Amino acid sequence: xxxxxxxxxxxxxxxxxxxxxxxxxxxxxxxxxxxxxxxxxxxxxxxxxxxxxxxxxxxxxxxxxxxxxxxxxxxxxxxxxxxxxxxxxxxxxxxxxxxxxxxxxxxxxxxxxxxxxxxxxxxxxxxxxxxxxxxxxxxxxxxxxxxxxxxxxxxxxxxxxxxxxxxxxxxxxxxxxxxxxxxxxxxxxxxxxxxxxxxxxxxxxxxxxxxxxxxxxxxxxxxxxxxxxxxxxxxxxxxxxxxxxxxxxxxxxxxxxxxxxxxxxxxxxxxxxxx
Amino acid sequence: xxxxxxxxxxxxxxxxxxxxxxxxxxxxxxxxxxxxxxxxxxxxxxxxxxxxxxxxxxxxxxxxxxxxxxxxxxxxxxxxxxxxxxxxxxxxxxxxxxxxxxxxxxxxxxxxxxxxxxxxxxxxxxxxxxxxxxxxxxxxxxxxxxxxxxxxxxxxxxxxxxxxxxxxxxxxxxxxxxxxxxxxxxxxxxxxxxxxxxxxxxxxxxxxxxxxxxxxxxxxxxxxxxxxxxxxxxxxxxxxxxxxxx
Numbered sequence: 001x002x003x004x005x006x007x008x009x010x011x012x013x014x015x016x017x018x019x020x021x022x023x024x025x026x027x028x029x030x031x032x033x034x035x036x037x038x039x040x041x042x043x044x045x046x047x048x049x050x051x052x053x054x055x056x057x058x059x060x061x062x063x064x065x066x067x068x069x070x071x072x073x074x075x076x077x078x079x080x081x082x083x084x085x086x087x088x089x090x091x092x093x094x095x096x097x098x099x100x101x102x103x104x105x106x107x108x109x110x111x112x113x114x115x116x117x118x119x120x121x122x123x124x125x126x127x128x129x130x131x132x133x134x135x136x137x138x139x140x141x142x143x144x145x146x147x148x149x150x151x152x153x154x155x156x157x158x159x160x161x162x163x164x165x166x167x168x169x170x171x172x173x174x175x176x177x178x179x180x181x182x183x184x185x186x187x188x189x190x191x192x193x194x195x196x197x198x199x200x201x202x203x204x205x206x207x208x209x210x211x212x213x214x215x216x217x218x219x220x221x222x223x224x225x226x227x228x229x230x231x232x233x234x235x236x237x238x239x240x241x242x243x244x245x246x247x248x249x250x251x252x253x254x255x256x257x258x259x260x261x262x263x264x265x266x267x268x269x270x271x272x273x274x275x
Numbered sequence: 276x277x278x279x280x281x282x283x284x285x286x287x288x289x290x291x292x293x294x295x296x297x298x299x300x301x302x303x304x305x306x307x308x309x310x311x312x313x314x315x316x317x318x319x320x321x322x323x324x325x326x327x328x329x330x331x332x333x334x335x336x337x338x339x340x341x342x343x344x345x346x347x348x349x350x351x352x353x354x355x356x357x358x359x360x361x362x363x364x365x366x367x368x369x370x371x372x373x374x375x376x377x378x379x380x381x382x383x384x385x386x387x388x389x390x391x392x393x394x395x396x397x398x399x400x401x402x403x404x405x406x407x408x409x410x411x412x413x414x415x416x417x418x419x420x421x422x423x424x425x426x427x428x429x430x431x432x433x434x435x436x437x438x439x440x441x442x443x444x445x446x447x448x449x450x451x452x453x454x455x456x457x458x459x460x461x462x463x464x465x466x467x468x469x470x471x472x473x474x475x476x477x478x479x480x481x482x483x484x485x486x487x488x489x490x491x492x493x494x495x496x497x498x499x500x501x502x503x504x505x506x507x508x509x510x511x512x513x514x515x516x517x518x519x520x521x
Contacts, residue, residue, distance in 0.1 A: 052363040054520055075365040086356030090295035091288070102284030103364045146365075 005030050005077070005150045005179040006051060010060035013046050020046040022203040023060070030149065033172075033180040035190035035211075038200040039271060044183050047200065048154055051181070052080055065149055076104055079148035081139045081156060089128025093119060093138050096127065097145050104146030116171055117141040133160050140168065153182035157189060169193055187267055201271045215266045222265055225253040235265055281366050285374030290381060293344075303343050303382060307336035308389045314455055319398035323485070326402065329394035330481040331454040333414055336386040338449060338474065341421040342428065342441045344379045349429025350437030353515060362520070379422065380415070387414055406484050413484070417477040420497050423504035424473070430511025448474040473500040 006028035013021040021043045028034050038044040049055045050062045053069035067074035088096075094110060101107035114120050117137050122130060127138070136159055143151045156172070157165040169192050172180070184190055190197050191211050199207040199214070207214055221239035225232055225246075232253075236242035239258055246253060293299050311332040319325035352358050361371070391410075394400050402410065425441070432440050449455060451465040452474025461469055469475045473496070480493035 054359060054362060056521065072365050072367045075363065078363065078365070080360065080363040082360030083356035086358075086360070088292050088357060090292050095288070095291060099284050099288045100364065102281055103366050 003030070004028060004063075005065050006181060007063040008047070008050075008060070009063075011047075011050065011057045011062055012059045013050065013055070013057050019203050021050075021057070021200075024200070024203070024205055025060075026198055026205060026208055028150075028179045028181060030179055031177050032196060033194050034182075034196045034198060035194035036181060036183045036198050036200065037187070037190060037267060038183075042271075043200045043203040045154075046203075048152060048181075048183065051152060052078065076146070077149040078152065079143040079146045079150070080152045081143045081154050083139070083154070087127040087135055087139075090126060092124055092126050093130070094123040096138070097123075097142060100142050100145045104148070106147055107145055108147045110145065113141050113145050116144075116174075118167065118171075133164050136160055137164070137168065140172075149178060151178050151180045153180065155183055155185060158185060165189070199267065199270060206270060214270075217266070220265060220269055222259045223256070224259070225256040228252050235269060278367075278370055281370050282374050282377070285366065285371050286377045289374055289378040293378060293382065299343065303340050304386045304389065307332055307339055307386055308393055310335065310455070311390050311393065316393070316397060319394070319400075322399045322401040325394060325398035325400045326485045327457070327482060329391055329398070329400050330410070330484065331478055332390045332394075333387040333410075334417065334474070334477045334481055335449050335454045336390050337383045337414055337418045338421050338454075338477070339445060340379055340383045340386050341418050342425045342445050344375065344382065345422050345425025346428035346432075346441040346444075347434075347437045348375070349426060350432050351434040353429070353519075354434060376422065379418070383415070383418060402484070409484055410481065413480050413490070416494070417480050417497055420473050420500040420504055421477075423501055423508050427504050427507035427511055430508055430515050448472055451475070453478050473497065476500070 004027040006026075008024050008026050011021055011024040012019075024043070024047065036044050036047065046055070050057055051064065051069055053064075053071075053075055056070060062069060064074050065077040069075055069078065091099075094114075097110045097113065101110060110123075111120070114123050117140065119134075119137060119141060122134055122138075127135060130138070136157070140153060140156045143153055153172075157168055160168065165186075169189065172193055180193075182189075182193070194211060196209065197207065197211045197214050198205060207217075209217075220235045220237060223234045223236060223239050223242055234242060243256070243258070311328070315328040315332055319328050362368075424444070428437055428441055428444065451461065451469050452472045453461060453469055454474055454477075458466070458469060458475075476493045476496035479488045480490055480497065482488045483490040483493065
C-alpha cells in the first residue's frame with residue numbers, strides 16, 4: 001500500500017505524432033493541495049484526463065490511492081469538477097448533487113455542502129436558470145459531495161468575478177485532510193491555495209516545489225517606469241544593474257518602481273514566455 | 276444493493292431530464308397516438324381490424340422511443356463535456372446502460388400504453404386478459420433489436436446527423452414494415468422488401484396474438500437482427516472509445 005493518494009510514475013502519453021506527456025513523475029500526499037500550472041497545450045489537460053481515468057498512458061503508470069483510475073471502484077476515492085458549460089439545464093442543483101452523492105459509498109450531506117459553498121438559496125433552481133458563476137460554484141461543490149480522498153478541480157474559478165473567486169478560495173482553503181489537485185490560469189490562485197506547485201511545459205515537469213521556492217528560484221524583480229515612449233515593464237536578471245545602466249545611459253524615466261518577484265513573473269521566466 | 280441504488284439514481288436522472296424536455300416528450304409519447312387517431316382509428320370498425328391496428332401502432336410507439344432515446348440520445352450525449360464528467364464518477368458503464376433501458380421501458384409503456392388506452396376506449400378491440408399479457412411481453416421483447424439499432428445510430432452518427440437519420444429510419448421502416456397500413460395495401464416495392472424488415476417482424480410477432488402469424492419465426496428474425504445491430508453498435512462504440520477515451 002502506498003501512502004501517496006496520487007502517483008504519476010514516468011508517464012508518457014502520445015496523440016498520434018504529438019507527445020502530450022513525456023516521462024512525467026510526481027506524487028501527492030494525503031492532505032496536500034497542489035496547483036498544476038502550464039500554458040495552454042502544455043499537457044495539463046492530458047495529465048488530468050489520465051488521473052480521472054478518462055485516458056490511459058502509453059507507458060508508465062498513474063495510480064489513484066494505489067489503484068488504476070480506469071476502474072470504477074477506485075474512482076470512489078475521486079471527486080472532480082464537471083465543465084459547467086455542459087450542465088444538463090433541466091435539472092435542479094439539488095437533484096444533480098443528490099445524483100452525484102448516490103455514486104459514492106459515504107457521501108457528505110448535500111445541505112452541508114451547499115451551505116459551505118453558499119449554494120443554499122439556489123439549491124432548488126434549475127441549472128439552466130443560473131449564472132455562469134453560480135454554475136461554476138455548483139461544479140466545484142460536486143467534487144466534494146462524494147466525500148472523496150482526492151479532489152480534482154479543473155480551473156475552479158475561471159469566469160468568476162474577483163469577489164466570488166476570493167470567497168471560493170476561502171472555502172477551498174479550509175483543510176479537510178483531502179488531497180486537492182487543481183489547475184488554474186490565475187497564478188495568484190496557486191499562491192493563495194497551494195502548498196506546492198507543479199509546472200508542466202511541453203509535456204514535462206519543469207518545476208515541482210513550494211510556491212515560495214518557485215518564486216525564489218525563477219523570480220526576478222519587476223522593474224517598471226514611464227519612459228519617453230510610455231510605460232515600460234522589464235524582468236531583468238539583475239534589477240540593480242538594469243537600473244544602473246538606465247541611469248548611466250541617461251534614459252529619461254519617471255515613476256520607477258521595483259517590486260518583489262511574483263509567481264506569475266517566475267512562471268513567465270521559467271517557461272520562456274517572457275519576451 | 277449498492278448497484279441498485281446507483282441504478283435508481285441514474286434512472287431518475289435520465290427520466291427527470293427527458294420529462295423536462297418537451298421536444299423529446301411530445302414526439303415520442305404523443306405522435307404515435309396522434310398518428311393512430313388520424314390513420315387507424317377511423318377504420319377500426321370491426322374487432323379484427325381494431326386489434327391489428329392497435330398492435331401495429333403500439334409497435335410503432337415502442338420503436339420511436341427506442342430509436343430516439345438510444346439513437347438521438349447517445350449521439351447527442353457522447354460529445355458533451357457532461358458525459359466526460361459522468362465517466363469520472365465511480366459507476367460502472369453498464370449501470371448507466373441499464374438505467375437507460377429502464378427509462379426507455381417507462382417511456383415505451385407510456386407511449387404504447389396511450390395507444391392501447393385510446394384503442395380500448397374508442398374501438399371494438401377484443402383481446403382477453405391472457406392476450407393482453409402476451410401483448411405486453413412481446414411488445415417489450417420486440418423492442419430489444421430497436422434499442423440496439425438505436426445504439427448503432429447513436430455511435431455511428433454525430434448529434435446533427437442522428438436526428439434526421441433516426442427519423443427517416445423510423446418512418447420508412449415503420450411504413451414499409453406494414454405498421455401504418457395493412458401489408459396488402461403496401462406499394463409493390465415496399466411489399467417486396469417488407470418481409471425482411473425488422474419492423475415487419477416486430478409486427479408479425481404482435482399480430483400472431485390475433486392471427487395465424489408465426490411468433491417463433493418472428494422471434495428468430497428479431498434475434499438475428501439483434502445480433503446484426505449489436506455488432507454494428509459495438510463497432511461504433513469501440514470506435515468512439517478509441518477516439519475519446521484511449
